[in-house]
Amino acid sequence: MKKFIYSLSAGNMRCLVTQLVSCLVLMTAIHSLIPRDCSSKGSMYSEAKIREIQNELKTYRVRLESEAELLKKINTHQRTEENLNVAISQKDLIIQGLKEDLVNMETKYNETLKSKEGKDNEKPDDGKSETPGKEEKEVDGDQMKNDTFLLPNQLTREAAPVGIAIAIVSDDNAKELKKTLDSLIENMPATGFPVFVSHNGTNEEISKCIQSYLIKDGERTNIFHLQYVMGTNDGPLDALGVNSLHRKWVLSTLFDKYAYSKVAVIDDYVNFAFDVFDYFQASSKLLDTDSSIMCVSAWNENGQADFAKDSGTLTRTDVFPDLAWMISAEMWGELKADWPLHGWKEWLRNREQNTGRSCVIPEVCRVSVRKRAMGSPKDDIFYEQYLSKIKLNKNPVRFAAMDLGYLTKTNYDTYISQLLGGSTEISSASVLKDYRGKPGDLKLQYDAPSSYIAVARILGLRPTLKEGRPSASYHGIVTIRYGTWRLFIVPEGWEKDLQVVDKDTSTS
Structure with a gap:
């Protein structure tokens, strides 16, 4: 019986459970065929046939109880096996812990031995003493070395x-x-x-x-x-x-x-x-x-x-x-x-x-x-x-x-294009003061990298180009807040580099 229990795989267990369920279904079906009143007039079964069915039911009931007990033993065994597997999987950690305990015990033993030897060799009334905490610092050093991480x-x-x-x-x-x-x-x-x-x-x-x-x-x-x-x-x-x-x-x-x-x-x-x-x-x-x-x-x-x-x-x-x-x-x-x-x-x-x-x-x-x-x-x-x-x-x-x-990309290009399309274009940075207090976004165009540097100096931005493009720019477009406005500083032909999606056509 033990060999049978230990040899059961997960698939065999599922098969056994299926058999148990089948037995229950069969018992229910057979029970439904038995008239509630066997002696009633018009019963389709003889008394001999009824006794035969009852004996079969008894046999299935005994088998069901036996296999249920077997299933219980299998479950108990599997839980034990799972615990063993967990312990086996953690054996390296357990061994490492034992090694660390051994090292610590050895360290403490050596420290005790050194301390005893020091006391045995200590000269009386020499007026000298060890620096407080020296031994503690050495132990900390050993602990640091033991933790390889x-x-x-x-x-x-x-x-x-x-x-x-x-x-x-x-x-x-x-x-x-x-x-x-x-x-x-x-x-x-x-x-x-x-x-x-x-x-x-x-x-x-x-x-x-x-x-x-x-x-x-x-x-x-x-x-x-x-x-x-x-x-x-x-x-x-x-x-x-x-x-x-x-x-x-x-x-x-x-x-x-x-x-x-x-x-x-x-x-x-x-x-x-x-x-x-x-x-x-x-x-x-x-x-x-x-x-x-x-x-x-x-x-x-x-x-x-x-x-x-x-x-x-x-x-x-x-x-x-x-x-x-x-x-x-x-x-x-x-x-x-x-x-x-x-x-x-x-x-x-x-x-x-x-x-x-x-x-x-x-x-x-x-x-x-x-x-x-x-x-x-x-x-x-x-x-x-x-x-x-x-x-x-x-x-x-x-x-x-x-x-x-x-x-x-497509969402952002469409979004930035719509903002630029709805912004007010200005001719130069010098006219920004004329828009003070007015709502809306502003757009200032530059025609060459040198032109951008001139605009950046006027506004107080970093007047630098990186790989020929303004710092923090997107397709040459620099977006900043300036006073109460959002200001876009854009190169000529900025539209051609954006992958704009027309919402009307994209949803049709």
Whole structure:
């Protein structure tokens, strides 16, 4: 009987249950054929036939009770087997726990032995004593070594937390990195965004800074340490080359080794808005649904307080924005083979490389930048004129509750075309004052890149072009808030680049 029970598969069990049900159905059918009053006149059964049916019923009842008892034993066995399987599946964890207990016991024994030897050899009244806490520090060091996940690059793929991976890429400044991590921790949710802090080289100060965030109140945090060391085949490279290879290595580690589907790469000198992670979470779906979107960024180069007002508005740009940007594993699959040794940002902005794809950016930035130490006088002037005036969002938006479908290419092109069609065209930036207090959107056209730079200087925008296009522009169209208006600065022939869908024809 035991061999029979243990040999039953899930299919055999289903067969047995089916037989039991069939028996019940048959018994019910037979019972329905027996007259309630066997002696009544006109009964179609003889007394002998009735006794025969009753005996058959009794036989089926006994069989049913026997097989029901057998089914009960099978269920008990399967529950026991499931418990054994769970224990077997966790054997590695149990063994690891026993090993750790053994190491701890050995450590305590050695400490006790050393302490005893020290007391035996202690000179009386020498006036010297050991530094308080020395032994405790050594124990902490051993504990750090035993937890391999606390060491750089030791996290396994199986142990990697789920979610959107946040990669903080640090180059050379521990103080700036600490400010960034403090801002990150202050604003990030408890789960869903594992943080990987990566630094280039073997800077001990930066390593100590990262290590200080891996444990809090005796518990492991959701922050992990990565360390990039150039390979022997990378050759001699300048700082920009190392910067490019560092980012490629971080992306490869998170996508190819740990199998994340989304990764946000963030520089180490930024501050975070409270809703930046809600923004990344909600907008990440756009990377799955619209192949024309290359990345989602929390940074808007035209996000100065004078030009950014609506915290809930998102736009598209075909100029890669940098600083805090998220891509998908599918996009990384396209980029990794040709990732350049130098100029990775310019490479991503190249139209042949990005095949005309865009990034999503917020009107009001979800990150801001701090003034970097060791900057040149030119960098300092640029920071004071433009970057220091970037507005960091202070009004949290629940992007998860919003429909972001308007950002897909055909929807957005149609939307922006309708806004431009309904706007009032002005001849130059100098006449803006004449429209003060009047409602509606305004449109200002430029005929060449040099013309845009002139307009940008008048308005106070960054007078820069990237790959021949204005910063944060979409097909050359720059959208900002100016006073009470929404102002579109558009190139000649802007209409030809937009894929506008006529709603009347699209629904017919």
